[in-house]
Amino acid sequence: xxxxPETLFRTEFPEIQERPMAMPAVTADGGAELRSALASxxxxxxxxxxxxxxxxxRAVHNGxxxxxxxxxxxxxxxxxxxxxxxxxxxxxxxxxVRGGGHGVDGAGMAGDIVLDLRALRGVSVDAQRQTATVxxxxxxxxxxxxxxxxGFVVPGSRVGSVGVVGSTLAxxxxxxxxxxxxxxxxxxxxxxxxxxxLRTDAAxxxxxxxxxxxxxxxxxxxxxPAAVLAxxxxxxxxxxxDVASVVADLVTRRRPEFAPMLRWQPAPAAAYxxxxxVGRPVLAxxxxxxxxxxxxxxxxxxxxxxxxxxxxATHPTSYTELQxxxxxxxxxxxxxxxxxxxxxxxxxxSAALLETALADRPxxxxxxxxxPVASSGEWVTRAEAQWTDRADDARHRSWxxxxxxxxxxxxxxxx
Ligand SMILES: Cc1cc2nc3c(=O)[nH]c(=O)nc-3n(C[C@H](O)[C@H](O)[C@H](O)COP(=O)(O)OP(=O)(O)OC[C@H]3O[C@@H](n4cnc5c(N)ncnc54)[C@H](O)[C@@H]3O)c2cc1C
Numbered sequence: 502x503x504x505x506p507e508t509l510f511r512t513e514f515p516e517i518q519e520r521p522m523a524m525p526a527v528t529a530d531g532g533a534e535l536r537s538a539l540a541s542x543x544x545x546x547x548x549x550x551x552x553x554x555x556x557x558x559r560a561v562h563n564g565x566x567x568x569x570x571x572x573x574x575x576x577x578x579x580x581x582x583x584x585x586x587x588x589x590x591x592x593x594x595x596x597x598v599r600g601g602g603h604g605v606d607g608a609g610m611a612g613d614i615v616l617d618l619r620a621l622r623g624v625s626v627d628a629q630r631q632t633a634t635v636x637x638x639x640x641x642x643x644x645x646x647x648x649x650x651x652g653f654v655v656p657g658s659r660v661g662s663v664g665v666v667g668s669t670l671a672x673x674x675x676x677x678x679x680x681x682x683x684x685x686x687x688x689x690x691x692x693x694x695x696x697x698x699l700r701t702d703a704a705x706x707x708x709x710x711x712x713x714x715x716x717x718x719x720x721x722x723x724x725x726p727a728a729v730l731a732x733x734x735x736x737x738x739x740x741x742x743d744v745a746s747v748v749a750d751l752v753t754r755r756r757p758e759f760a761p762m763l764r765w766q767p768a769p770a771a772a773y774x775x776x777x778x779v780g781r782p783v784l785a786x787x788x789x790x791x792x793x794x795x796x797x798x799x800x801x802x803x804x805x806x807x808x809x810x811x812x813x814a815t816h817p818t819s820y821t822e823l824q825x826x827x828x829x830x831x832x833x834x835x836x837x838x839x840x841x842x843x844x845x846x847x848x849x850x851s852a853a854l855l856e857t858a859l860a861d862r863p864x865x866x867x868x869x870x871x872x873p874v875a876s877s878g879e880w881v882t883r884a885e886a887q888w889t890d891r892a893d894d895a896r897h898r899s900w901x902x903x904x905x906x907x908x909x910x911x912x913x914x915x916x
Pocket of ligand 1: 562597598599600601602603604605607608609610618637638657658659660662663664665666667668669670671672673674675713714715716831
């Protein structure tokens with residue numbers, strides 16, 4: 502995907518983990534000594550198992566992540582992060598960083614010591630220079646609110662609770678990517694802290710080395726679109742191939758305002774969906790257009806001619822509302838698994854397979870989402886299983902694995 506760092510990476514500290522003399526994180530005292538050593542080294546709170554607040558602090562977006570770090574440091578400053586890294590280094594303990602907590606694999610919570618950056622949420626905007634500096638624990642809701650107040654945007658995550666740094670390290674894509682590129686492409690300066698101290702680096706083509714805690718990113722700002730057409734159209738699966746092929750055709754026109762998404766999903770229980778349609782497998786088309794509404798309507802006319810929609814819930818709106826429209830579709834705490842793959846075939850070619858996959862899914866949730874990579878003509882296929890009961894883990898994971906296999910060999914799994 503153009504503009505993505507070549508390697509998607511996790512923030513861990515290999516040189517620390519490889520120390521041969523590693524002490525156990527939790528000794529016979531149940532972790533009391535580690536806790537007191539950390540508490541005297543940092544200003545932020547230190548939570549260990551058994552503390553009030555530990556369970557909430559270790560919870561991440563994916564409810565299936567069950568890591569129990571020996572200590573969670575609620576980092577209050579870059580100095581806290583450095584002190585905790587130094588202490589972990591002395592003891593050979595593994596450190597990971599918790600940003601927005603949306604990594605599906607829960608890698609940020611997998612360390613012996615977790616540096617929780619949620620208290621570092623500030624965003625400062627320099628409207629004259631058209632840049633913003635985002636602290637290491639800020640979410641997209643924080644960034645959108647701060648930049649939006651000045652009429653600016655940064656291209657990135659379509660869900661507000663996602664961490665800015667975590668998503669940027671994985672490239673970062675959003676509704677404005679066709680127009681402004683990935684989030685990573687907007688990064689000017691990376692400020693990070695390691696055991697050696699704080700450093701500030703100009704962003705390069707290469708991704709950061711993944712061995713430090715990013716305390717802030719300075720990013721370029723772009724003008725916020727004045728007009729947006731958002732919402733979705735729901736179609737019967739019998740019409741999915743025709744509709745998908747019209748959307749793919751529109752993508753080839755390479756209009757930067759056009760950022761569509763196709764989702765094979767059960768129709769949601771939302772106010773805009775009639776009762777008899779709720780729960781039915783449908784193709785949802787999000788024909789997002791971040792430009793003039795009349796021009797958008799004209800551009801999208803072929804889509805409206807392709808088939809009669811079961812539901813038309815598109816509407817002119819603001820960029821702020823567009824950024825919030827998917828927040829409810831992946832609620833906090835559900836058990837989740839996913840895969841994403843690049844597919845060279847047009848979406849219509851997968852329609853029959855995705856219809857079967859949707860029919861076979863083992864629970865009421867779960868969807869398969871296709872978004873175009875306009876620059877390469879490929880599509881990113883992302884399938885997500887969502888469920889609530891641990892007893893159902895295996896069923897949902899094997900559904901996802903079977904779908905991934907059936908999409909091969911045309912796909913190239915990205916993570
Ligand atoms: C509901 C949902 C919607 C999503 N939508 C989008 C989308 O529209 N566009 C998109 O591009 N991605 C999207 N993603 C994917 C998301 O970008 C990744 O899951 C990302 O890794 C989440 O970052 P986080 O900080 O929230 O998560 P975390 O789990 O906290 O962090 C993820 C990784 O980044 C590291 N990390 C986080 N902060 C720092 C830091 N300050 N310094 C060093 N390392 C750090 C962590 O250690 C971990 O390895 C979505 C994910 C979910 C669950």
